[in-house]
Amino acid sequence: MMLETQDRDHELVDRVLAGDREAFAHLLRRHQRTVLNFMYRMVGERGAAEDLTQEVFLKAYVSLPRFRKEATFSTWLFRIAHNHCLNALKGRGREMSESALAKGPSNPNRVASVPDPSISASERLEQRELRGVVQEKLGELTPDHRAVVVLRDIQGLSYDEIASALDIEGGTVRSRLHRARMELKEKLRTYLET
Amino acid sequence: MRCEEIQGHLSAYLEDEVEPGERREIEEHLPECARCRHELELLRRTVSALTSLEEIEVPPRLTASIQAGVEAQGSSWWRNLTSRLFFPLHIKLPLEAMALILVALGAVYIYRSTPEMGQAPRPPAVTERAPRGRGAAQIAGTRQDLDKTTALKQSAVKTEASLDDQAEREAFEEAEPKALKERDVGLRRFGVMRKEAPSSSNVAPPVRELTLKIENPSQAASRIAEIAATLGGKLLEVRDNQQLILTIPAQEYPKFLTAVRELGVPVDVPGEAKEAKPSTPQGTLMLHLRLVR
Numbered sequence: 001m002m003l004e005t006q007d008r009d010h011e012l013v014d015r016v017l018a019g020d021r022e023a024f025a026h027l028l029r030r031h032q033r034t035v036l037n038f039m040y041r042m043v044g045e046r047g048a049a050e051d052l053t054q055e056v057f058l059k060a061y062v063s064l065p066r067f068r069k070e071a072t073f074s075t076w077l078f079r080i081a082h083n084h085c086l087n088a089l090k091g092r093g094r095e096m097s098e099s100a101l102a103k104g105p106s107n108p109n110r111v112a113s114v115p116d117p118s119i120s121a122s123e124r125l126e127q128r129e130l131r132g133v134v135q136e137k138l139g140e141l142t143p144d145h146r147a148v149v150v151l152r153d154i155q156g157l158s159y160d161e162i163a164s165a166l167d168i169e170g171g172t173v174r175s176r177l178h179r180a181r182m183e184l185k186e187k188l189r190t191y192l193e194t
Numbered sequence: 195m196r197c198e199e200i201q202g203h204l205s206a207y208l209e210d211e212v213e214p215g216e217r218r219e220i221e222e223h224l225p226e227c228a229r230c231r232h233e234l235e236l237l238r239r240t241v242s243a244l245t246s247l248e249e250i251e252v253p254p255r256l257t258a259s260i261q262a263g264v265e266a267q268g269s270s271w272w273r274n275l276t277s278r279l280f281f282p283l284h285i286k287l288p289l290e291a292m293a294l295i296l297v298a299l300g301a302v303y304i305y306r307s308t309p310e311m312g313q314a315p316r317p318p319a320v321t322e323r324a325p326r327g328r329g330a331a332q333i334a335g336t337r338q339d340l341d342k343t344t345a346l347k348q349s350a351v352k353t354e355a356s357l358d359d360q361a362e363r364e365a366f367e368e369a370e371p372k373a374l375k376e377r378d379v380g381l382r383r384f385g386v387m388r389k390e391a392p393s394s395s396n397v398a399p400p401v402r403e404l405t406l407k408i409e410n411p412s413q414a415a416s417r418i419a420e421i422a423a424t425l426g427g428k429l430l431e432v433r434d435n436q437q438l439i440l441t442i443p444a445q446e447y448p449k450f451l452t453a454v455r456e457l458g459v460p461v462d463v464p465g466e467a468k469e470a471k472p473s474t475p476q477g478t479l480m481l482h483l484r485l486v487r
Contacts, residue, residue: 021265025261028257029257032257033249033251036250037250046250054260057264058263127246131243131246131247134244135247153244174211178202178205181205181241184240185237192236192240
């Protein structure tokens with residue numbers, strides 16, 4: 001399944017390089033949701049995440065001739081997204097990472113999850129509050145730690161994919177993920193123990 | 195393992211990323227340690243809280259905006275071309291080197307195909323031969339003459355380039371050899387001569403020096419003038435009946451030597467064997483003839 005996805009992406013890339021812009025529209029539809037959510041969890045503010053997502057895809061389009069197909073297209077895209085996000089956080093986003101993230105998710109268009117009939121309204125309220133707190137505490141991690149946690153626990157990438165996307169060793173992924181989770185556990189301790 | 199070490203492996207344990215031996219030790223420790231069990235539970239809840247975060251949907255306007263941005267990037271072929279030209283270094287560097295070589299070759303071609311560029315103003319290169327019995331003032335005067343003639347030539351070249359009118363060009367072509375001829379006469383008079391490249395018909399004629407042993411130099415001068423005139427040449431100057439400056443057609447030089455031998459004995463005839471053949475048959479040869487007893 002994964003190989004099929006990879007082959008399909010590479011085929012679309014070839015078509016884009018041959019001048020088929022519709023093929024890039026296909027690539028966009030296949031990956032825009034993943035990139036947008038990665039950005040949203042990294043910066044914590046929807047408008048900024050959309051802006052960054054747009055910039056990432058434009059950058060990917062321009063850089064497409066340099067895509068060597070040594071990695072999957074999605075991993076390559078994550079690498080662009082991660083680097084672009086770090087640059088944004090270093091530059092314009094210092095206040096963004098500290099204020100927007102601290103405010104928690106501003107997500108009016110968030111997907112409305114189907115209420116689980118087995119849990120009460122008060123429990124759902126607690127869950128919603130907890131999600132806000134998790135996002136807030138996520139924003140308090142360093143960008144490097146945050147990226148590993150987002151890619152592993154939210155996006156579901158494998159260790160190898162994370163290593164390729166962040167251009168780090170597999171052992172670094174493992175240790176960085178451990179420290180990030182432990183730090184987040186400490187930050188959420190009071191909420192998780194109740 | 196102690197609790198601290200156990201807790202250091204809990205994150206990997208959750209994902210079954212620990213070695214079999216470590217897993218065994220952790221699983222033996224957990225039933226006996228409430229604190230580590232509690233920490234493992236908190237870690238599990240942390241990961242669970244992260245995975246339960248809801249995804250946000252992509253608004254249609256974002257997709258449209260990205261597609262519009264891609265359209266604005268320009269045509270694909272142009273993007274590919276510029277990207278391949280300017281980004282990969284292994285293509286960019288040879289292209290730049292090739293462009294540099296082409297520019298250099300172009301400069302050499304233009305230089306060679308434009309003779310005027312070879313005559314650009316430059317310091318006069320002179321070979322001074324100190325004349326015997328002449329003072330420094332004469333050398334200074336000669337230098338002034340040289341400067342004047344150099345300026346004359348430069349001016350002539352400049353003028354030639356600016357002439358558009360055919361009549362003016364013809365006048366220029368007539369005037370230039372005359373001016374250059376006068377220059378060489380002046381230089382030869384004081385024993386100073388510029389080193390020159392092989393001449394052509396419209397620049398200074400080559401000069402030959404010839405010494406002739408003769409019984410009566412004073413009477414020979416008029417005879418030599420007649421010989422020169424017969425061969426199509428001209429006597430330009432006679433000084434003290436001992437030095438003659440004259441011109442003859444270059445191809446007539448052997449006949450001139452033959453005729454002169456009837457008057458006296460030539461000494462150290464320059465280029466009698468090969469230099470007598472002028473590079474251009476239609477050219478003019480200037481002779482500096484010294485008559486000695």
